[in-house]
Amino acid sequence: MGYTLNFAAVWRSFDLLLEGLALSLALALGAILIGAAIGLFTAFCLISKNGFARRPAGIYVTIIRNTPILVLVLFTYFALPQLGFRLGKIESFIFTLALYSGAYLAEVFRAGLLSIPVGLREAGLAIGLTEIQIRTSIIAPLMFRNVLPSLSSTIISLFKDTSLAAAIAVPELTFEARKINVETFRVIETWIVASCLYVITCSILAALMRALERRLSVPR
Amino acid sequence: MTNRLRVAAAVAAFAMLPSLTAFAQETKSKLDEVLARGHLVLGTGSTNAPWHFKSVDDKLQGFDVDMGHIIAKALFNDPEKIEFVNQSSDARIPNITTDKVDITCQFMTVTGERAQQIAFTIPYYREGVGLMLKADSKYADYAALKAAGSAVTISVLQNVYAESMVHAALPEAKVDQYESVDLIYQALESGRADAAATDQSSLAWYMTQNQGRYKDAGYGWNPQTYACGVKRGDQDWLNFVNTALHEAMTGVEFDFYAKSFKTWFGKDLTPPQIGFPVEFK
């Protein structure tokens, strides 16, 4: 249709895309680590019998899960400084994504926690472990193994959500792709290359998670 | 190899052309297509005042939009015969090359690289970059910003040359890039940036909309030309659009252009001098 693909302009800027990809991965990693901590804590709150722990956790999960992440990103970056909470661009995005992933991971972990038989906790109590010790050394590790499949899909979608950091000018992959578009107008070629980078990274992540799953699976 | 194939294909296509179009017009121009269709398909945005944005009653308006009205009037003697295609900035050239629009008027800066992909019309505006400060800013003007060196942060619209553009005026300033105009204002408002650098027309519009809250740093640089763009290789259509725009700036449609200029930029234009054509002075 009169349009000739020309990747030359994209290859010239390929380094930029790779740098962007590296930053995307770093953002996702930071957010997942913090988000997992938030999620685990929230999950314990969610299954708690104490309403003061359960209800705020429930509200947090409900609000975050039902709001588009773009709105959350913009809100953290632009509204919170006016209320005296100021973070740099990258920190602000990691904070938002961690908060966002925390809500999703909380649900994942909650399901995992519920799947653990009560007998294990009782066994722990019987050998004299404290409540904290039971959670950190018995329940959490077992739960972690149970939730690995859903954890891996959460991690992958989290990685894809880093594309929204472009909205507050964090130079990750999508930002760099848009930048190249503005420069060269080779929109089609740039998106093909960028999307391939995303797909390849996601497949690598998925393969890593599957390997971890196999390694940690209960021998049959 | 591929080149040779392409040449072969082109030769074959040319060989077939006369037989195919023997009964039609000699060559089918976009101009005939648009006239037959009965309306102009104009690509522009909807989120950048005063260039292309929505009025309170949800109608697209602005200086770019008025350029479309000028062309529609020249085509159909009816400025309203336009179908708008709403596009983001990075869609401007792809939408032209893939025939999604007849023409794009969307504050498009003329550059050599872009001119290789599309054909630019004659310019309809010359833009420059300015700096805007908050009215209560601790920096009084451009000189104070420059003196502050690396202590100042400038918010600017995302662009490959954004950094060097700012540094041309403020060599040591930190540069934060954002993807939409309202975000660079928001950065200034929330104190993330000390000044916003963007098109003087946009700054002037913003300051008139928010009387007393902001001030101009009083420095302009980085001239650039705005023109509409059409698909390459259709001289007939390009000529027509050029004529329409040219006559709006110098001829029968000058009043329309001047009125639009006054509405969106707040300045009165002096009518073109009568007598010897201004173009050849």
Add this chain to the structure above:
Amino acid sequence: MDIAHFLDILWLARTPILKGLGFTISISLLAICFGTLLGIFVGLALTYGIRPLRWIVRGYTDFIRGTPVLVLVLASYYVLSTIGLDLSPFQAGVLALAVFCSSHVGEIVRGALQAIPKGQTEAAKAIGLTFPQTFAYVLGPQALRQILPAWVNTAAEMVKASTLLSIIGVAELLLRTQEIISRSFLSLEFYFFAGFLYFIINYAIERFGRYVERKTAIPS
């Protein structure tokens, strides 16, 4: 923040906002309908398809799931037009979301079908049911019980993903909001308001999902 000023502008902008809301809802509905039809096929192909078909469909879902939705949206608008398929922004956007939806639904269907113990198929075979009969009377109904709640959640995902169509110029809620912001410059207030509207829609969907989950649960 001047609340009265904001409400004033909000009232003036009520028609565009309602129109945008209507667009957001119709985009989501269309994407869910087409995506579900395609997704059921994908799920069946993944579970029962012959090997080459399974590989092709697996490649399709992996590619779609590995790409950010934003990239899918842009690709369907620009890349398709270079191969002669000229879609309006609305059509291209719905197509991208439907494709995105189909990979989700496909995985849900596959997961549900594979979760049914093999013994059931064998039992069905033992009492002389053909495969279509087995599917219609044994596997299908059980799978549906698992599929429905997850499917409702996919709807909420579609609503959130529809925000990305603003990039290719579909006048849905987010683009309408941005248009108002470009006129009024009240970005914080209006992003917040849009987030609130999205929350309401998604919260309603979530409640509905819970309801469906309760209705389809095995009575104990």
